[in-house]
Amino acid sequence: MNKIGLIVSREYITRVRKKSFLIMTLIGPVLFAALIVLPGWLATIEDREVQEIAVVECDVNGQPVPDSLQFFRDVIPNKENIAFTYLTGMKLQDILKAYEATDYDGVLFLPQNLISSGREAYVEFYYRKPPSMGMEVHIARSIEDFLFSNKLIVKNIPADVIQSLETKISLNRINWKSWPAQHEDTTDVKRGLGYVGGFLIYIFIFMFGAQVMRGVLEEKTSRIVEVIISSVSPFQLMMGKIIGIGLIGLTQFVAWLILTIGISAFAQQVILPKPAAISMEQVVPADIMNQDASVVQPVINNGNKQEAAMMLSGIIKQLGQINIFLVIGAFIFYFLGGYILYGSLFAAIGAAVDNETDTQQFMFPITIPLILGLFVMINSFINPSGKLAVWFSIIPLTSPIVMMARIPFEVPVGQLLASGALLIITFLGTTWLAAKIYRTGILMYGKKVTYGELWKWIWYKG
Amino acid sequence: MFLFSARNIVKRYSNHLALDRVSIHVPEGTIFGLLGPNGAGKTTLLRIINQITAPDEGELFFAGRKFHAGDVVHIGYLPEERGLYKKMKVGEQALYLAQLKGMSRQEAMNKLKHWFVKFEIQAWWNKKVEELSKGMQQKVQFVTTILHEPKLLIFDEPFSGFDPINTNLLKNEIRELKLKGSTIIFSTHDMGSVEELCDNITLINKSRTLLEGDVHEIKMNHKLNVFEIGFRGDQEPILNALNGNCQVVDQYEGEQDRFIKIRAGSGITGNDMLKMVLPHASITSFNEVIPTMNEIFINVVEAQNQSKSHNHE
Numbered sequence: 001m002n003k004i005g006l007i008v009s010r011e012y013i014t015r016v017r018k019k020s021f022l023i024m025t026l027i028g029p030v031l032f033a034a035l036i037v038l039p040g041w042l043a044t045i046e047d048r049e050v051q052e053i054a055v056v057e058c059d060v061n062g063q064p065v066p067d068s069l070q071f072f073r074d075v076i077p078n079k080e081n082i083a084f085t086y087l088t089g090m091k092l093q094d095i096l097k098a099y100e101a102t103d104y105d106g107v108l109f110l111p112q113n114l115i116s117s118g119r120e121a122y123v124e125f126y127y128r129k130p131p132s133m134g135m136e137v138h139i140a141r142s143i144e145d146f147l148f149s150n151k152l153i154v155k156n157i158p159a160d161v162i163q164s165l166e167t168k169i170s171l172n173r174i175n176w177k178s179w180p181a182q183h184e185d186t187t188d189v190k191r192g193l194g195y196v197g198g199f200l201i202y203i204f205i206f207m208f209g210a211q212v213m214r215g216v217l218e219e220k221t222s223r224i225v226e227v228i229i230s231s232v233s234p235f236q237l238m239m240g241k242i243i244g245i246g247l248i249g250l251t252q253f254v255a256w257l258i259l260t261i262g263i264s265a266f267a268q269q270v271i272l273p274k275p276a277a278i279s280m281e282q283v284v285p286a287d288i289m290n291q292d293a294s295v296v297q298p299v300i301n302n303g304n305k306q307e308a309a310m311m312l313s314g315i316i317k318q319l320g321q322i323n324i325f326l327v328i329g330a331f332i333f334y335f336l337g338g339y340i341l342y343g344s345l346f347a348a349i350g351a352a353v354d355n356e357t358d359t360q361q362f363m364f365p366i367t368i369p370l371i372l373g374l375f376v377m378i379n380s381f382i383n384p385s386g387k388l389a390v391w392f393s394i395i396p397l398t399s400p401i402v403m404m405a406r407i408p409f410e411v412p413v414g415q416l417l418a419s420g421a422l423l424i425i426t427f428l429g430t431t432w433l434a435a436k437i438y439r440t441g442i443l444m445y446g447k448k449v450t451y452g453e454l455w456k457w458i459w460y461k462g
Numbered sequence: 463m464f465l466f467s468a469r470n471i472v473k474r475y476s477n478h479l480a481l482d483r484v485s486i487h488v489p490e491g492t493i494f495g496l497l498g499p500n501g502a503g504k505t506t507l508l509r510i511i512n513q514i515t516a517p518d519e520g521e522l523f524f525a526g527r528k529f530h531a532g533d534v535v536h537i538g539y540l541p542e543e544r545g546l547y548k549k550m551k552v553g554e555q556a557l558y559l560a561q562l563k564g565m566s567r568q569e570a571m572n573k574l575k576h577w578f579v580k581f582e583i584q585a586w587w588n589k590k591v592e593e594l595s596k597g598m599q600q601k602v603q604f605v606t607t608i609l610h611e612p613k614l615l616i617f618d619e620p621f622s623g624f625d626p627i628n629t630n631l632l633k634n635e636i637r638e639l640k641l642k643g644s645t646i647i648f649s650t651h652d653m654g655s656v657e658e659l660c661d662n663i664t665l666i667n668k669s670r671t672l673l674e675g676d677v678h679e680i681k682m683n684h685k686l687n688v689f690e691i692g693f694r695g696d697q698e699p700i701l702n703a704l705n706g707n708c709q710v711v712d713q714y715e716g717e718q719d720r721f722i723k724i725r726a727g728s729g730i731t732g733n734d735m736l737k738m739v740l741p742h743a744s745i746t747s748f749n750e751v752i753p754t755m756n757e758i759f760i761n762v763v764e765a766q767n768q769s770k771s772h773n774h775e
Contacts, residue, residue: 006561014550223545227603230512230539231562233531443514456476 003232004240011215011244016251025255029263035199051135054104055086056095060113064089072110076142082135084108096126105129108139115150189318190408191381197331197404198377200253205338205370205400208249209346213359215241216350216442225442234439238351239431242343246336253335257328322408330407333420338400341427342366344434351441352449373398381405394419396426433458463526465490465645466511466614471520473506480506481517482669488614488647488662493640495660495677496649499763502666504649505542508616511647512539525613535564540607542618542649544600546591553587556606563610570609577605581631596623604632608639615639616647621655633659653756663755667763677755684758685750687726689735692719692747699742708735719746 015021057072059065067073067088076084085104087095092109095102109124123143125131131139149162173187216238219225228237349362376398380389384406393403393411399419403411440457441449466488473481481503488494498504509515511522513534522529524536547555553574560570578584581601591599600623608615617636621629636659640646648660656663657677665673673680688711693700697713697720707730712723726735732750739745753761 003562006558010558014547218547222548223541223543224547225545226509226514226541226543227539227545227559227606228562229514230534230537230541231559233513443509 004236004243007232007237007240008244008247011241012247015211015245015248021248021252025252025259028252029256029260035203049081051082051105051129051131052103053082053084053106053108054095054102055084055108055110056090056092057086057110057112058092060111062091062111064091065112071112071115072143072146075146076108076139079138082138106131110143114143115147117147186318186321189315190322193319193322193327193408194381194384194405195378197327197407198381198401199374201331201335201338201404202370202374202377202401204249204253204335205342208245208339209342209366211245211248212242212343213346213350214356215245216347216438217353217356217359220351220442221355229442234442235435238344238347238435238438242340242347246339246343249335249339250332253331327407331404334400334403334423337396337420337423337427341396341400341423341430342370344427344431348434348437348441348454351438352444352454353441354445354447358448369397370401373401377401377405384409390415394422396423399423436460463490464488464523465525466529466647467523468507468511469521469523471507471510471517471522473503473510473515473517479669481510481666483520484664484666484669484671485520486664486671486674488645490645491640491643492661493636493646493648493659495656495663496647496666497651497653497656497663497759498666498672500651503669504666505618507666508539508541508618508647508649511616512537535610536613538563538607538610538612538615540604540615540617540620542622544603544623546599546603548592549590551587552583552589552591552594552602555591556602556609559606560609563612565610573609573611574605577609581605597625597628600624601628604635608635608644612644614645614647616649618649619651620648621650621652653754653759656755665759665762667766672766673758673762680758681752681755684753684761686753687728687730688723688751689726689732690721690723690747690749690751691739691743691745692716692721694719694744694746696743697722700739703738703742704735705738721747723751 055072055076057065057070059069065071065088070086070088073086078084092107095104095107105128107126109126114121114123123140125136125139149159152162152165153159219228219237225237232240345366349359349366352362353359373392376388376392380386380392380402383389389402389406392398393406394415396419400423403416403419436458437454440460447453464487467486469485470483471481471485472479472483484503484507486494486496486507496504496507506515510517513531524533550558556574557567557570560574561567565573578587583598583601583605586594586598586602591602594602604620607617620632620636624632633655636646636648648656650656660677662676663674663680664671691700700722701710704724707727709725709727710722711725714721724735726732732748736745736748
């Protein structure tokens with residue numbers, strides 16, 4: 001019906017003309033990249049601050065040991081952000097008493113009887129600032145390694161044998177399906193793609209769902225709603241709004257896609273000296289046995305520029321091997337499905353309350369499955385065919401987010417169909433439910449609404 | 463012929479009955495007043511007419527046949543709580559609302575130009591609604607209500623928020639719409655404007671119809687046989703002349719004359735009364751007192767409320 005069309009176009013046009021839409025379209029990709037990269041980056045920034053740790057050793061009687069008799073001297077190697085100082089001839093109490101006078105960030109106390117400890121032992125660490133997880137692991141691991149080889153040495157096992165005991169394993173993944181062709185493994189790019197897709201859907205549902213809610217609330221509080229629903233049905237008004245804002249979301253997505261492709265093409269031109277000259281053989285080290293092949297690691301030392309170019313061209317090449325149209329198609333389907341599902345619920349909330357602060361109590365139950373979806377998604381891009389991932393990618397409340405993480409890996413058609421069908425059925429259901437609440441809510445003012453009240457509204461006649 | 467009728471409308475909400483078998487009949491080409499104290503159920507009835515909510519029982523008729531949802535394009539509704547999109551430009555918004563009522567863009571544009579000139583608001587076309595004063599917004603909303611020239615116009619408290627000049631402008635506009643053939647349902651608490659404008663009324667109180675009919679007839683039916691006598695001199699002789707048959711309702715002094723309002727006993731006409739007092743006083747005026755709609759409103763509503771509370775006890 002063309003009245004819905006009118007509403008959709010009003011919702012669309014008023015939003016697409018806003019400056020905020022233009023700004024978001026331009027800086028959105030940067031913002032999201034930052035959102036994904038920033039936490040890791042911030043962690044490294046903090047770590048760069050060097051922590052000075054004093055190591056105090058004592059003999060079995062608790063007395064300080066001279067330089068030459070120290071067991072643990074240089075056992076824990078320095079890291080770029082941790083420096084260990086091995087104190088000699090000092091009792092633990094002395095250094096602890098000097099809290100004000102020294103600059104040490106922490107004191108590690110290593111009694112020599114640690115050497116003869118059993119399966120488990122504790123080591124005291126005195127801190128000014130709680131140690132980071134990385135530091136704890138580093139210290140514990142170093143002592144463990146030392147004690148391990150020490151115990152073997154005591155049993156007269158030669159040092160070179162001890163060295164050869166340890167082997168570090170990384171999987172060199174080769175897609176069986178494409179074997180024996182020389183296909184490069186694309187797992188990491190797939191993971192990245194799935195992660196970005198799932199994350200983007202999560203953000204989109206929240207962002208545009210909230211826009212629906214605010215839009216409904218605006219119509220309600222400005223009281224224009226009564227005029228409009230004397231011309232169109234409440235259902236038309238609600239759907240018009242949901243569709244209009246959904247189209248805004250799609251526009252933004254397409255704009256970002258084009259922008260991203262444009263920027264990376266540009267970057268390739270600028271960073272890459274001779275794009276055609278670089279082949280995959282150069283990108284992936286020939287000597288795969290010694291390399292962690294899961295990351296495309298350039299071995300050429302010709303500076304960062306070339307290294308970045310290698311990375312980029314490697315990723316682009318890998319992307320070529322993924323069914324990118326399936327990914328984009330799935331993104332659009334799951335975005336729309338998830339958005340309509342949650343958007344209609346957001347619309348119902350907007351209709352039920354009088355002002356933005358009252359939305360909180362109803363937002364809570366909607367937020368829970370979304371956040372759950374995000375957590376499962378993060379888990380499933382590590383294990384895309386695990387039970388958890390499979391089930392949550394079929395359950396409609398979380399499927400839009402979780403399925404995106406699985407899509408780049410081949411998902412069985414049956415699961416895809418089940419997930420899609422359930423999503424459609426569910427959003428039809430939530431839309432029906434929301435329309436009932438919406439219809440009554442938009443004309444209800446000055447009343448604190450409870451869940452019981454909402455339940456009654458659902459069953460009101462016409 | 464009735465352009466619109468609602469018959470035996472019942473609307474229940476979870477904890478109360480909003481309308482209890484209320485009927486209204488609106489003759490074509492007239493102004494119909496829907497009156498009642500706050501909370502009587504007026505807004506609910508107006509929403510039912512506008513298809514915003516559905517009645518639990520009862521039927522609506524439009525132009526002689528059953529009302530169907532598509533008929534809302536023949537209605538223009540100005541709700542009591544006014545509202546427009548605040549961030550949207552006036553002209554764009556008016557166009558949008560007109561199109562929602564089924565007008566084409568071009569047609570809406572032409573009519574809007576006409577009305578914007580008539581109301582001298584052309585300069586507002588590109589302004590955002592939030593930049594206008596409340597009165598200005600109301601004017602815009604009035605224009606958007608009547609723009610599609612609906613057969614039935616519904617105004618809920620149309621004058622609230624207007625200054626006397628704009629109120630007058632609006633009243634004239636409403637009269638003009640009636641002359642052009644529109645039928646108007648008009649809900650208000652302002653009884654003065656009811657007397658000025660309405661042909662028929664229905665008064666509802668506590669979800670039920672209390673009074674209905676032609677305004678003039680209602681006023682005649684509610685006459686209480688009260689007369690106002692203007693005179694000079696003492697009032698004692700007048701009261702003596704009336705001989706206890708009548709009851710003084712009110713008395714007051716004008717600049718030159720004194721006035722007394724007297725309710726005549728049963729069977730006593732104005733002529734009888736005049737005959738009785740004429741020899742005893744210097745009469746300067748003699749009028750039958752016709753009750754105002756305001757008085758009728760208060761009397762009937764209070765009477766019903768009292769009888770109800772008696773019934774409850």
